[in-house]
Amino acid sequence: MEGAIESGKITANYILDKYNKPHIFHYKHDDDPYYIKIIQYVDNILYKLYLPNIVKCLIIVIFMFILYKYMPKYIIKYMLKYMCNYKYIKNFVRLKN
Numbered sequence: 001m002e003g004a005i006e007s008g009k010i011t012a013n014y015i016l017d018k019y020n021k022p023h024i025f026h027y028k029h030d031d032d033p034y035y036i037k038i039i040q041y042v043d044n045i046l047y048k049l050y051l052p053n054i055v056k057c058l059i060i061v062i063f064m065f066i067l068y069k070y071m072p073k074y075i076i077k078y079m080l081k082y083m084c085n086y087k088y089i090k091n092f093v094r095l096k097n
Helices: 002-018 032-049 053-069 074-081 086-096
Strands: none
Touching: 032 053
């Protein structure tokens, strides 16, 4: 929806140019803070590697940290061994090398 509004404002400014009327305010997102640029850069890398987006990765990392802190080690090894698709990960790593 925000994209549609932005496109509408750009189009409206072209029409207003034609009739020499004052422009509608259009905010440009050029100067993002550095932490947003870092998140975008990491998200682009994850996308190129066909991995989940950065929010899902953060949720997985937080979940694994909680498991690591509060569950015994053998339960974590069991979960990683039987719940993850070990063959897919093994083949993926083999293809990358």
